[in-house]
Amino acid sequence: MKGLCKLCGNNRPLQNSHIIPRSFYKFIKSHSGQLVRVQEHKEFSHLSNSDPKEFLLCYECEQFLSCEYEISCNNILIDKQKILKSERYNDTFELKGYDYTTYYLFFISILWRAAVSEKYGARGFACLNKFLINSVKNKTIFTMQGDRLDNHVKLLLIKLKDTNxxxxxxxxxxxxxDLRIEEPIAEDSDDDATVIYMVLQGFVIAYIIHDPKHPFNHIRFRKRVGILQQSGTTLIPTVDFRELRSIFKAINLIHQRPLKTRAHRIKNKITHNFKSKE
Incomplete structure (x- = not known):
């Protein structure tokens, strides 16, 4: 398929690009063989071999994102040499020895792909493209306006657990x-942040986005626990997934959607045929 590459803007053959990098799906398949896809508007879950993709990037730009961000960050959430249980704090892990700009831009590149995709653009992500593209394209923490992107988009990490x-x-x-916009914590909340999050490899990855007019000190995570730090050491809290309303709803949805197997489809077909003859 030929079209305009979302990163370089040239009219070239487009690659069928992942929004969430392939390595995260590969990790699941290495354990389970197939994906079980659950969608809110469908009664059943189903097995799938395919990862969600869209025609977004030319070959050169696809390779650029892979080489500059993904190769060095693919194992960030399962690297036991970098993520260790904290000896100082309970229910806390420490992420150490990372290059802040590389890790930060790796996750920003995922959000940017969502912003330029048709699927997520319809959900209101499209407006983020103009704020993110310069950083992704030029491997810089600075926006086209010259200020730091991480003054406006903070990255929050939370490790999930099941206390029970x-x-x-x-x-x-x-x-x-999948990437989604967080529901407000309370209807009367005066927090001016927009939170977009996803769950990967047992971690919540949340983008906390502020209006540039407002300083970051209004944020509810005032102790900075979980916020990716420039120092190269980040404290990651461990939280029971039931304490996070949206995560609980998503995981609960998995248990509410029975897997529609081939045997189930055959049974439905036979039942339908008998009803048709009545």
Whole structure:
């Protein structure tokens, strides 16, 4: 398929690009073989071998994102040498020894892909493109206006757990919750931030986006716990997934949607045929 590349703007053959990098889907398939896809508007979940993709980038730009961001960050959430249980704080992990700009831009590049895709553009993500593209394209923390992107978009990491031990840590790592906009914590909340989040490999990755007119000190995460730090060390809180309303709803949805297997489809077909003859 030929079209305008979303990154360089040239009219070239387009690659069928992942929004969420392929490595995260590959991680699940290496454990389970196939994906189980659950959608809110469908009664059943179903097995799938395909990862969600769109025609977004030319070959050169696809390789650019892969080489500059993905290769060095693919294992960021499962690297046991970089993510260690904290000896200083309870229910906390420490992410250490990372290059801040590389890690930050890796996750920004995922948000940017969503912003230029048809699927997420319809959800209100499209307006983010103009704020993110310069950083992704030029590997810089600075926007086209010259200010720091991380003054306006903070990256929050939370490690999920199940205190009741009904869901194993391995099972939590095999859940991907697609990018979505967080529901307000309370109707009367005066927090001016927009929060977009996803779940990958047992972690919540949240983008906390502020209106440039407002300083970051209005944010509800005032202690900075979980916010990716420039220092190269970030404290990551461990939270029961039931405490996060949207995450609980998403994981609960998985248990509410029975898997529609081939046998189930055959049974439905036979039932339908009998009803047709009546």
């Amino acid at each position: 031990e009904q869901i194993s840590q391995t099972s939590l790592q095999e859940i991907i919750v």
